[in-house]
Amino acid sequence: MVKRVAATACLVVLLLGPVARSESGQSKDIVDTAVEARTFNSLVTALKAAGLVETLKGKGPFTVFAPTDEAFAKLPPGTLDDLLKPQNKDRLTKILTYHVVSGKLMASDVVKLKSAKTLSGESLQIQSAGGTVTVNGARVIKTDITASNGVIHVIDAVLLPKN
Numbered sequence: 001m002v003k004r005v006a007a008t009a010c011l012v013v014l015l016l017g018p019v020a021r022s023e024s025g026q027s028k029d030i031v032d033t034a035v036e037a038r039t040f041n042s043l044v045t046a047l048k049a050a051g052l053v054e055t056l057k058g059k060g061p062f063t064v065f066a067p068t069d070e071a072f073a074k075l076p077p078g079t080l081d082d083l084l085k086p087q088n089k090d091r092l093t094k095i096l097t098y099h100v101v102s103g104k105l106m107a108s109d110v111v112k113l114k115s116a117k118t119l120s121g122e123s124l125q126i127q128s129a130g131g132t133v134t135v136n137g138a139r140v141i142k143t144d145i146t147a148s149n150g151v152i153h154v155i156d157a158v159l160l161p162k163n
Contacts (some may be wrong), residue, residue: 011041015156026057027148030056030064034094034152037145041090043096049084050093060149061104065118065124065135075158094120104150107133109145123159 027033031053034040043066047053058061072080083092097119105116111128118124124135133140138157145152 012026027146029149030060030062030147030152032057033145033147034066038066039070039154040066042069043067046080046092046096049086050089050096052093052096055079056100056149058149061102062119062150063101063103063105064150064152065099065138065140065154065155065159066100066152067099067138068141071138071155071157094161094163095158098122098124098159106151107140107153108135110140110143110153118160122160122163 010138028036031044031047034044047056056064070078081096082088100119101116101124102119105113110116111133113126115123115125127134133143135153135155136159138159140153141156142154145154
């Protein structure tokens with residue numbers, strides 16, 4: 001219990017992300033927040049190719065475990081280019097929805113979970129130890145980037161579903 005509270009405190013204090021605000025003072029949606037961050041270009045490109053932009057601009061709320069451009073760069077050469085082809089839209093959609101959980105799960109919620117069901121229908125395995133949280137082995141490197149329709153947690157790897 002003490003370790004879990006300490007892990008939560010570490011994540012919230014050390015990795016607390018900024019709140020994205022528009023000029024009018026209203027929070028931006030998940031897609032606009034990702035675009036503005038400029039570290040999720042590959043993710044945004046993939047969302048467009050899969051036709052998921054409108055979904056993640058929707059009411060939500062959503063929790064997105066968002067891989068950075070560096071995470072996409074860790075994929076074998078040509079993987080992202082291949083996934084972006086129109087004939088691979090179904091596979092790309094499955095991969096991207098595997099990064100999204102219905103509901104708004106802040107870091108303090110995530111560290112209490114062992115798993116979370118994704119929009120793809122599969123579950124992510126969550127582990128918390130020593131102040132580090134991993135999702136299917138991907139390290140959560142920044143948390144609680146809030147948006148008008150949910151929250152983004154930044155991860156250092158692209159999550160690939162089993163099916």
